[in-house]
Amino acid sequence: MTAVSFQSVSKTFPTPRGPFQALHGVSLDIEEGEFFGLLGPNGAGKTTLISILAGLSRATQGRVTVLGHDVQADFARARQCLGVVPQELVFDPFFNVRETLRLQSGYFGVKNNDAWIDELLESLGLADKATANMRQLSGGMKRRVLVAQALVHKPPIIVLDEPTAGVDVELRQTLWQFIARLNKQGHTVLLTTHYLEEAEALCGRIAMLKNGRVVALDSTSELLQSANASVLQFKTDAPLPAALARLARVTGRIVQLPAHDAAEIEHHLAALREAGVASEDVEIRRADLEDVFIKVMGSEAAEAVA
Numbered sequence: 001m002t003a004v005s006f007q008s009v010s011k012t013f014p015t016p017r018g019p020f021q022a023l024h025g026v027s028l029d030i031e032e033g034e035f036f037g038l039l040g041p042n043g044a045g046k047t048t049l050i051s052i053l054a055g056l057s058r059a060t061q062g063r064v065t066v067l068g069h070d071v072q073a074d075f076a077r078a079r080q081c082l083g084v085v086p087q088e089l090v091f092d093p094f095f096n097v098r099e100t101l102r103l104q105s106g107y108f109g110v111k112n113n114d115a116w117i118d119e120l121l122e123s124l125g126l127a128d129k130a131t132a133n134m135r136q137l138s139g140g141m142k143r144r145v146l147v148a149q150a151l152v153h154k155p156p157i158i159v160l161d162e163p164t165a166g167v168d169v170e171l172r173q174t175l176w177q178f179i180a181r182l183n184k185q186g187h188t189v190l191l192t193t194h195y196l197e198e199a200e201a202l203c204g205r206i207a208m209l210k211n212g213r214v215v216a217l218d219s220t221s222e223l224l225q226s227a228n229a230s231v232l233q234f235k236t237d238a239p240l241p242a243a244l245a246r247l248a249r250v251t252g253r254i255v256q257l258p259a260h261d262a263a264e265i266e267h268h269l270a271a272l273r274e275a276g277v278a279s280e281d282v283e284i285r286r287a288d289l290e291d292v293f294i295k296v297m298g299s300e301a302a303e304a305v306a
Helices: 046-055 075-080 099-109 114-123 141-149 169-184 196-201 220-227 264-273 289-298
Strands: 002-013 020-031 037-038 061-066 084-086 157-161 188-192 205-210 213-219 230-235 249-251 254-259 281-287
Touching: 002 046, 002 188, 002 205, 020 046, 020 061, 020 213, 020 230, 037 196, 046 061, 046 084, 046 157, 046 188, 046 249, 061 075, 061 084, 075 084, 084 249, 099 114, 114 141, 141 157, 141 169, 157 169, 169 188, 169 196, 188 196, 196 220, 205 220, 205 289, 213 220, 213 289, 220 289, 230 264, 254 264
Parallel strands: 037 188, 037 205, 084 157, 157 188
Antiparallel strands: 002 020, 002 061, 205 213, 230 254, 230 281, 249 254
């Protein structure tokens, strides 16, 4: 059965300068048990799409279903199936962590939930904060509580909107171990993230949004194979020759140059030698999801995927 279905979803917002269309006929299905990634630059429409899924916004056109329940016509059952972790840190300052989770359980009519709450607190590293007021928690701890709130009613579908933005490495590792375990138990996971290494490691299938349109939709392995390239990576303090500078992705001292075969790698190295560019830590690696993402987003010829 399809867990989540977006059917020709469009969304237009009124603005002082006139209507702004954030989504253009987005169609995609997420199957039960999938770990699905939704990627795109800021403003691509990811959060708008999730807001429509969660019932926080209404689509201008199109239809969204959750396990067959229309998010507008059958909103109560659709909400019951979803656990959403938002980007923003939203909390009630008048309750401690355990009280917050008990209150969230009540919203979904779940009683006698302390055993599952205890498991959530332990799994997310919150056990020693159970009686702490929400105002006393750090930003990272508040985000852990948001994750626990989303999971407290044991939803079959988990939606994570930038769940590790601005958090420490420990939380990222703890969160992904727990979410991966839930996914193996059958929970469907929809993830948006700017950490592409996370998406590559976790997601079985990925959709990429650009300007409110789906411009890539395939399994992670197929997207990586479509790159069909290697990357020459090295460090240097010298300016690159103009021909290479146009191709390069530069981060500080690290330079990355795409290459389709060994001959092109040798051509790049020869150009560096001829220009007198001293390089160190030279390596050749396979293209990763970040390379695919940059290629897709940089392609002016990219067309929407039906």
